[in-house]
Amino acid sequence: MTTLTKGSRFSPLVKPAITREQLKSYAEASLDNNLIHLDDDVAKKAGLPGVIAHGMLTMAFFGEFLHQALGEAGGGRVGELSCRFKAMVFPGDVVTVNGTVRDAHVPDGAERLGTVHCDLDARNQKGDVTATGHATLILGSA
Amino acid sequence: MTQLHPTEPIATFEHEVPASQAGRFFDAVAWQLPTRPASPPTLATTFRHGEFAALQKLGVALQNVLHGEQKYRFHGELKSGTRYRGETFVNSHYAKSGGSGTMNFYVFQTNLKDGAGALAVECVTTIIVRS
16 A cells, blocks of 8 residues: 555455364453353353354454554554454354555655554455454554 | 442452463464564453453343443553553443343443553443343
8 A cells, every 4th residue: 555545445354264272262362261252052051153252353353454554554553443343253254354544644744643544344254244443543653 | 239430440450461461362363464563452351350340240240241342542552561550430331122122231441551650551341231
């Protein structure tokens, strides 16, 4: 991406298929040991078809996507990130994150400090939206 | 049920992310970029002690909750090996009725401050309780 304007799209981030082992690792790393992510019996008793991925795992994918986007934008940091969980994600699902620039304030000149607001979504392999979000990137302040 | 006081924290805690935690987090996310920042943005999720304590005070079982929405406002980067103090507030509480019954929404805000009292991250979590 050479210019950041409304409607610009960052490169998508395609994650490997989610595994049960990954959910166990994520539970340990995130300190979220809710058994609906780890134990099919508990998940079914809670009315779910089986274990589901942590919503926050998808949000972590948003975080990785934003660092990829910052690389494309020339560097900076994440100022704000929000995520709304829309649908369940299951082991075996392949999640793809996309992001589109809503508006960008990139001053001209040598000092390239700016702010970029972007809309995010995560989709599974069927194209269903599993999460949406927004982010503010602070450019040039890394 | 615990009485809610929006201006008083419903829970406070202190937590330090061990130095190894950020690396484990990157691995669990299957981070595939060639470079890693000092910590992944959502490492802040390891500071949910206040929310969990609040839900316990409110008499809500974890198995009955859904995570509806999460927001972070970053004033600095969370550093492993640094102790942070968290204060969790109930920003709002409301109920919605629908075909599948009544759902209670709790919006928690946790402010994480470092040892010097500087605000590092604001975490706003919307929890949906099925009844």
